[in-house]
Amino acid sequence: MREISxxxxxxxxxxxxxxxxxxxxxxxxxxHCRECQKLSTSAFSITAMVKPEAVVFSGEMSDWSRSSDSGNISAAKFCPTCGNRIYHYNPDDSSTLKLKPSNISDTRVINPTLHVWISEKQDWYQIPEGVKTFQKQPS
Structure with a gap:
């Protein structure tokens, strides 16, 4: 398989x-939490954790946010025209952005190395062997 450039x-x-x-x-x-199932309209949502300085955005984005089970705010940026989520972030932690990678040019980057909230996982989905899992959100 060729390397991602x-x-x-x-x-x-x-x-x-x-x-x-x-x-x-x-x-x-x-x-695999219920909120991410709603977001993705599937069994789980995929997020690419990136450094904010590693990504450059262009175009107008709208905001949306909600409280999470941890008490943190889960905020999102999305396209106001088509509604696609672009990224999520915690306003109290600027160290990472949670990029929604399904809209990236080379989707081979979408290979989860960690599965969280498997306590709410759909029974029919089988997590691959050897992938790290957490019942809820890791600390």
Whole structure:
């Protein structure tokens, strides 16, 4: 398999928001919580944890947020035209962005190395052997 070359580009469905990811994600996480199931309309949501300085965004984005079970705020940026989520973040922790990588040019980067909230996982989905898991959110 060929190596993934950076930078990678990404965009929402309508192309109103674009971005460039200049380096590999810190990790790829699959979250199985009910809120992520709603977000993804699937069994889990995939997030690429990236350094804020590793990604450059262009285009207008809207905001949305909610409280999480931990008491933290889960905030999101999304395209106001097509509604695609671009990234999530914690306003109290600027060390990482939670990029939604399904809209990236080379989707081979989407290979979860960590599965969280498996206590809410759909029974029909089998997590691959050897992948690290957490019943809820790791501390």
């Amino acid at each position: 950076y930078p990678l580009s990404g965009s929402c469905q309508c192309g109103g928001v674009t971005y460039t990811l200049n380096e590999p994600p810190l990790m790829i996480v699959a979250c």
